[in-house]
Amino acid sequence: GAVVSQHPSRVICKSGTSVKIECRSLDFQATTMFWYRQFPKQSLMLMATSNEGSKATYEQGVEKDKFLINHASLTLSTLTVTSAHPEDSSFYICSAPANRLISGYTFGSGTRLTVV
Amino acid sequence: DAKTTQPNSMESNEEEPVHLPCNHSTISGTDYIHWYRQLPSQGPEYVIHGLTSNVNNRMASLAIAEDRKSSTLILHRATLRDAAVYYCILEGSQGNLIFGKGTKLSVKP
Numbered sequence: 001g002a003v004v005s006q007h008p009s010r011v012i013c014k015s016g017t018s019v020k021i022e023c024r025s026l027d028f029q030a031t032t033m034f035w036y037r038q039f040p041k042q043s044l045m046l047m048a049t050s051n052e053g054s055k056a057t058y059e060q061g062v063e064k065d066k067f068l069i070n071h072a073s074l075t076l077s078t079l080t081v082t083s084a085h086p087e088d089s090s091f092y093i094c095s096a097p098a099n100r101l102i103s104g105y106t107f108g109s110g111t112r113l114t115v116v
Numbered sequence: 117d118a119k120t121t122q123p124n125s126m127e128s129n130e131e132e133p134v135h136l137p138c139n140h141s142t143i144s145g146t147d148y149i150h151w152y153r154q155l156p157s158q159g160p161e162y163v164i165h166g167l168t169s170n171v172n173n174r175m176a177s178l179a180i181a182e183d184r185k186s187s188t189l190i191l192h193r194a195t196l197r198d199a200a201v202y203y204c205i206l207e208g209s210q211g212n213l214i215f216g217k218g219t220k221l222s223v224k225p
Contacts, residue, residue, distance in 0.1 A: 097211060105213060
């Protein structure tokens, strides 16, 4: 089935630095990628929607200058957390509609970000 | 986006059927009903989805009420590996999935 490869799976960074998370669609073209954030014991919260070749659409309350999304190709979307702070520590997950009518949306395995 | 309501938690015994309910009274005519499950520290996994008719696949069955205001995910024989948080989600016109709180399913051996 369709696979979204997400890297890194875990990252620890110092406060004030930036971290880039990559999501690659391995066997399909992802014209759209959804980015979620999940805090401990909570549900997934949609942060933004990226579309290949255009600007991302951010959900209300999500700072676009802090969470930079790039979707430059049909197989790669990246999320960069800029000037990270401890409150940005979370589980970040990407998702794309691969064979939407047959098998719904495919999710990456997630990135555990810890900012110290 | 239309919202869904699920019980916070449910328990099941291994090898018994499990019926996970979901209410979505504000569903619109074009909203697909999706079910995903998530294990700790993993991304969600697709389970099943449907629009109006009941659906079956190798993982589960989805029973959709005639008025589409509720649905039930059926695991025919629960195993320990089915213990997870199950999310019932409506896919709206923009194609994004808005997650609710889900149901945490525990399976007892």
